[in-house]
Amino acid sequence: MSPAAGRTEPAVPVLVVGAGPVGLAAALALRAQGLPVTLLEADPADRVRPGSRALFVHHDSLRTLDAASPGLAARLIENGLLWHTKRTFYRGRQVYARTYPPPRPGELPRFTSLRQVETERHLLAACAAAGVRIHWGARVVGVTPDPHGVRLDAADGRRWRAAYVVAADGARSAVRQTVGIDWQGRRAEGFHVVVDIADPGPGAEPAERVFHYRHPALGGRNVMRVPFAGGFQVDLQCAPDDDPAEFAEPSAVPRWLPRVVHPRHAEAVLWVSRYRYLQVVAESLVDARRRVLLVGEAAHLFPPFGARGMNSGFADGAAAAVAVRAALEAADPASARSAVEDFDRVRRMAAHFNSAAAGQALAHMRPTSAGLVLRQRAAAVLAPWVPRFGTWLERAPYGPRTAPPSNRTGRY
Ligand SMILES: Cc1cc2nc3c(=O)[nH]c(=O)nc-3n(C[C@H](O)[C@H](O)[C@H](O)COP(=O)(O)OP(=O)(O)OC[C@H]3O[C@@H](n4cnc5c(N)ncnc54)[C@H](O)[C@@H]3O)c2cc1C
Missing domain, CATH: 3.30.70 (Alpha-Beta Plaits)
Known part of the structure; x- marks a missing residue:
């Protein structure tokens, strides 16, 4: 047992669990709401996160991140890549090609493409600049909500207490499991x-x-x-x-x-x-006491088509920050609960929308009906003469482009 065992840190208004991209972005959004933020991360500070994983930081996310940390979008854009040409082939024959103009000066690009580990590096630097306090090596194993807040217990015996917890501890979220929230959804075949x-x-x-x-x-x-x-x-x-x-x-x-x-x-x-591929959404994004808010992959897992995983996690984090501030400033407990329930309603609706959109894309990529296979083949044959068929083949793997009904100003 470490010397820290049994020590309870002073109570804080909000704790974030998990320093993945979503937890870091949520911490920035909370700082932008004027709240002091403590973040607990299981890994050590010198961890090495592997692979490219979520490459795309989309336009909406750049806007969201920049609102929380002015200048962050510019750093992600400078360090990312904006490619301009898309090509689609069917059985080796090109059926679609389009080159987009570069963004106009001062305009945010449609996306920037960089390895997730790089995105995390810039988010972490922004968190340091914003005064987010990070405890590395703090694996949360116990979550005890009560009417006034939440107690978090770490594996090494340390304890924290906060009025609200934003849980961004990823797909295997210990926080989600400990407060008894299940997944709803399914696993797709293949890999x-x-x-x-x-x-x-x-x-x-x-x-x-x-x-x-x-x-x-x-x-x-x-x-x-x-x-x-x-x-x-x-x-x-x-x-x-x-x-x-x-x-x-x-x-x-x-x-x-x-x-x-x-x-x-x-x-x-x-x-x-x-x-x-898992296509699942938590049955609730908040616990029964309305003190724990799930964001990112702690709340939902989508097939990656349309790059909705990390990008929708950024939108969750921003919404959670607004809800936590409203709950902290609420005049009475009922209004505080209602602010947290609004977060659950809006972001769960968005998660189901994103899940359905990614599922639609997955069904297109893995057609199980002879009819869809035939439509795709016919579209590929006709694409040189009827460009809209090529456009359909190009776009369908990303799912619908519309925004969730709860979020008409953004895509996720
Ligand atoms: C192979 C692969 C390819 C992918 N490709 C894409 C893609 O193309 N596009 C896309 O959008 N997404 C992609 N993803 C998904 C993307 O990586 C996730 O959406 C993103 O990492 C989710 O971020 P998050 O912050 O919610 O969770 P995570 O990145 O999983 O971060 C969770 C954090 O919480 C910490 N943690 C976990 N448990 C605890 C605990 N008990 N206590 C304290 N801390 C804890 C973890 O150490 C971690 O730092 C891919 C993922 C993989 C694995």
């Missing part, structure tokens, strides 16, 4: 393999996003190539009955990668990861 490749310099693959339906060199599997600052990601969508050893093991990657990118890239692999 994806993500390979990060370092930028090999001049003569490299052009900085374009390229999506292949039914790549002929890979037995008709879908493949996406997405550039980011410093390299690019190759995302291979495997079939439900594929053997992970054949595609997802690092030793297997050099066997298939040269069939979809220049063979020299097989020498520059940085990271390989396999992931399965």
Whole structure:
């Protein structure tokens, strides 16, 4: 037991659990609401977070983050990559290509693309500048809400107390499980393999996003190539009955990668990861006492199409900060509960919307009906003459573009 065991830190208005991108963004949003913020993170301060993971920081997120920490959007944009060209192929034949104009001076771009670890580095620096107090090596194992607040117990015996807790402790959220909130949803069949490749310099693959339906060199599997600052990601969508050893093991990657990118890239692999899709939303985003607010992957998991995971987590964090401040300033307990319940209603509606949108995209990518397969094939044949068919093939893998009904000013 550490010397800190049994020590209770002074009570604070709000604690954030988890220093992933969403917890860091929520901490910034809370600081922007004028609240002192303490953040508890299980990992040590010198942790190394792997891989590219969530690459896209979308326009709405840049706006949200910049509102919480002015200048942050500019740093993410400077350190990210904005590629301008998208191409879509069907069985090796191009069916869509579009090059977008660069943003006008002073205008936020549609997105910036950088490795999640880089986004986190900039968020962490912004948190330090904003005075967020971070306790590293603080793994929360106990959560005890009561009518006046929440007690958090760490694995090493330390204790904290706060009026409200914003839980951003990721997909396996101990906070969510401890307060007894379950997932609702399902797991999709099959898996994806993500390979990060370092930028090999001049003569490299052009900085374009390229999506292949039914790549002929890979037995008709879908493949996406997405550039980011410093390299690019190759995302291979495997079939439900594929053997992970054949595609997802690092030793297997050099066997298939040269069939979809220049063979020299097989020498520059940085990271390989396999992931399965979960499409789940917490049955409630707040606990029964209305003291704990779940955000990011602690609250929902979506298939990655449309890059809704991290981006919607930023919107959750901003909404949680507004709700916590309103609850702290409420004239009576009923108004405080109502502020927290508003957060639950609005962000759970958004989560279900995002889940359905990502699910729609997943169904398009893995058509199970002969009708949809035929529609896609017919669209690919007609695309050179009727551009809207190519546009449909390009856009459908991201799901609908509209915003949740609760959030008409933003996308998530
Ligand atoms: C292979 C892969 C590819 C992905 N690709 C994409 C993509 O292309 N697009 C996209 O949008 N998203 C993608 N994602 C998802 C994206 O990475 C997540 O949406 C994002 O990390 C969620 O952020 P978060 O802050 O909610 O959770 P996390 O990043 O999981 O952060 C949770 C934090 O909480 C800490 N923690 C956990 N338990 C405790 C505890 N008990 N006490 C204290 N701290 C705790 C963890 O150490 C961690 O720092 C991908 C994920 C993976 C794994």
